[in-house]
Amino acid sequence: GIDLNREHGAVEIPKKPVLRVGTPIYDETGRAFGLIVLNIDMRPVLAKLPTNFASGRTFYVTNERGDYLVHPDAEKTFAFDFGGQNRLQNDI
16 A cells, blocks of 8 residues: 655655555575565655546545545645544545
């Protein structure tokens, strides 16, 4: 899932939404000896998503739980990373 990057247990400021991808590394005998984890900065992707529509339509992106990742009110995004809960199903 996409969440805010953390450094030393605290949310990094400015906020940086990241997608974490990991895969194990195996030696020549097939034994796992490491792990590669990539933090993919999702800001460029999320910034390209449309926000204004004709006819009063609104665009939202949520995670699988309904937490806002993209919302016209930026204060509602990533509330779950700060212990809050702003979810689509609570608003609609």
